[in-house]
Amino acid sequence: MDNVYRSFYTKNNYITKYMVSMIAPTPSDKILEPCGGDGVFIDTMLELGQSLNIDTCDLNIEAVETLKRKYSYNEKIKIRLTDTLMDEVFDRYAENGHYDKIVGNPPYGGWQEYDRRDELKKKYNGFYVKETYSLFLLRCVSILRNKGVLSFIIPDTFLFLHNHTALRKYLLENTKIKEILIFPSKFFPGVSFGYSNLSIITVEKTHSTHDALNNTFNVIKGLKVDRDIERIGLRSNIDDLETITLTQRDVYNNEHHAFILSNDILSDIISNCETKLGDIAECVTGIYTGNNLGYMGVVDASVKNSKDYPVVPVDLIDFNCNSLQGTDEAYKYIPIIKSSSSTKYVRIGNDWLIDWSKDAIKHYNTDKKARFQNSSYYFRTGIGLPMVKSSKINATLMVNRVFDQSIVGIFPKDEKHLYFLLGFLNSDIANKLIHLINPTANNSSNYLKKLPVILTVDSDLEYITSLVKTIVETGNIDKGHDKINEYFNHLFNIE
Ligand SMILES: C[S@@+](CC[C@H](N)C(=O)[O-])C[C@H]1O[C@@H](n2cnc3c(N)ncnc32)[C@H](O)[C@@H]1O
Structure with missing residues (x-):
């Protein structure tokens, strides 16, 4: 892991393949990998054997130089050295949406200098800026066009913690969640944080809050090995995993718009209780x-x-x-x-x-x-x-x-x-x-x-x-x- 850029690279084929299958890239799509690293998602997309238009960027000059060398043969891959969260081109794209597909593994857990936090606070007013991954999610959903699809691998804390209430509201109102997987961080080679699990969230952008709130989606938990992700992607039998079906309106109506991941009576008890501790x-x-x-x-x-x-x-x-x-x-x-x-x-x-x-x-x-x-x-x-x-x-x-x-x-x-x-x-x-x-x-x-x-x-x-x-x-x-x-x-x- 690199401390400055918080680069846990996604060296896990089951994860990258599942995520690429969830966005299903096609030659007519404008695709973005917003934090390119050494290009694992780009490689997985190219393995599909199609001619794809992929933009990618990274803040780290070495990563950008490596990417440029690696893909110099492919003029459809555009690489930029930029800060995804502050980039002015993306600011323009956010006005009407631009990308059809976005896939990535944004940085998380990194320490942000105070000046940087102030900058981010100004730009992402009302959102929690101490965690970069949640800002990446917000930023990237904002530059998706209507019906565009995004798949991110990020910690699952955004689903529950009060700091992320504004992000949950934004997601529930502006996207239709297609699927969320939750699994231990150790599925990532070399990564293991005990604090929370990892998640892969896939969403489709929508301009209709009504459609968004009526959307129903599955959260799949209880994965034991990384290969379980392959089974989910192939839509084969996953009866041994825990699948929780939720409607966005119900999540939206929960206190702090929190996700309560239970199919049974317990989630009703939490949502509807009269008295709390x-x-x-x-x-x-x-x-x-x-x-x-x-x-x-x-x-x-x-x-x-x-x-x-x-x-x-x-x-x-x-x-x-x-x-x-x-x-x-x-x-x-x-x-x-x-x-x-x-x-x-x-x-x-x-x-x-x-x-x-x-x-x-x-x-x-x-x-x-x-x-x-x-x-x-x-x-x-x-x-x-x-x-x-x-x-x-x-x-x-x-x-x-x-x-x-x-x-x-x-x-x-x-x-x-x-x-x-x-x-x-x-x-x-x-x-x-x-x-x-x-x-x-x-x-x-x-x-x-x-x-x-x-x-x-x-x-x-x-x-x-x-x-x-x-x-x-x-x-x-x-x-x-x-x-x-x-x-x-x-x-x-x-x-
Ligand atoms: C977690 S790594 C993921 C790399 C690659 N996508 C993968 O999955 O293997 C995050 C990457 O984001 C880059 N990065 C960190 N902050 C960034 C920012 N604000 N804008 C653009 N790239 C950033 C890092 O340099 C690093 O290469």
């Missing part, structure tokens, strides 16, 4: 010291991911402090809830410690990098959930503790919901709903707030409260977790 609880992120190695420690060296952190002698730890002003002079550290918990309902031990001396508090309040955020929630009784989610999410009770920014603290507005919510957040159904609302690793409070909650009669509340309390008091999950799961499945009508 954010309505009945405050969901907030905790403290950041600005310098964790300098201000945090651990109780012993066996704590996970604690290499380089000091092990703090127990007599320096005040386990009972609940003051925002800092500890008594005799102590220096207090326990802090940080990182994921290996257990549900209650955390084992007080692994992490934070410097809570008066000087440290002053630092948290004044240092540029530190964030003494949501401090009115520190030491309150609530529920901690990890900010980066794994396949199974463990929610734990927080009592009299500070929590750090790796935790979302959930504080019910009505105390009587505390144990009920702790039970719910540890249930299988809550886990599924949280992953459907946002399948990426990001579990920030903004997404947790959207979790549907069903508040029920007091007798049920008491039933769950008593089961959860028993688990919390005994630390024994066997006593009740199955019953809690059963209860919430029943409540949400899931068998």
Whole structure:
């Protein structure tokens, strides 16, 4: 990978062939590859044996020179050194649309200089400019002519994250989605990011928002090997994969126009729920010291991911402090809830410690990098959930503790919901709903707030409260977790 240009080249025949088949190039088409790299998509198109008109460009002079050498024999391939996102020719093309087909693998994840961000913000007003791939998608759809087709391979985060709400609206109103595939990034040789999956999205431009919103399309998930992409392209049997059929209007009507990738009742629950977690609880992120190695420690060296952190002698730890002003002079550290918990309902031990001396508090309040955020929630009784989610999410009770920014603290507005919510957040159904609302690793409070909650009669509340309390008091999950799961499945009508 090249750090400056974020060039993960598409060295995977199944991927390039599928994408080229989705745009089905013909000799009369004007075709664009908007970030040519070393020309893998052009090669795949040329393998069709047709005489094709292909424009391509790249920001990287070496890539452009290589492309020029490589295709010097073919005058129908036009290569330009330019920035696809700022290019003035493309600005003109955007007025009425120009290309019949566009295919590509835009750069993603690259750091953008602040000046560059300002430039992009001006040009792509209202859109999220920190991610280049989403701007490439927007830009390239804008230069497609009516009925033109585009196929891109990009991370799947644009389907779910709030930052991409404006892009989803634009796509849902201006294109008919033909198909979306979602698969692990490791299908790309040499690429693997755990944060999200990759997707291939193919869309057809339309000038009719009415047609766009009435369009129905499939999202295909559950691909195990890259060869599955070939099967999909050949339209052979794919019953073993998960195919979700969605109507653009339904996606459009979802909060933030978010894609909810489920065929079953769960997507209706998310779309139509009356009460969400954010309505009945405050969901907030905790403290950041600005310098964790300098201000945090651990109780012993066996704590996970604690290499380089000091092990703090127990007599320096005040386990009972609940003051925002800092500890008594005799102590220096207090326990802090940080990182994921290996257990549900209650955390084992007080692994992490934070410097809570008066000087440290002053630092948290004044240092540029530190964030003494949501401090009115520190030491309150609530529920901690990890900010980066794994396949199974463990929610734990927080009592009299500070929590750090790796935790979302959930504080019910009505105390009587505390144990009920702790039970719910540890249930299988809550886990599924949280992953459907946002399948990426990001579990920030903004997404947790959207979790549907069903508040029920007091007798049920008491039933769950008593089961959860028993688990919390005994630390024994066997006593009740199955019953809690059963209860919430029943409540949400899931068998
Ligand atoms: C992810 S690589 C893909 C290359 C090729 N399409 C492939 O699939 O193998 C992205 C390419 O985009 C180019 N690039 C990055 N930013 C660009 C920009 N703003 N305008 C044009 N090209 C850009 C990089 O130099 C790189 O060659």
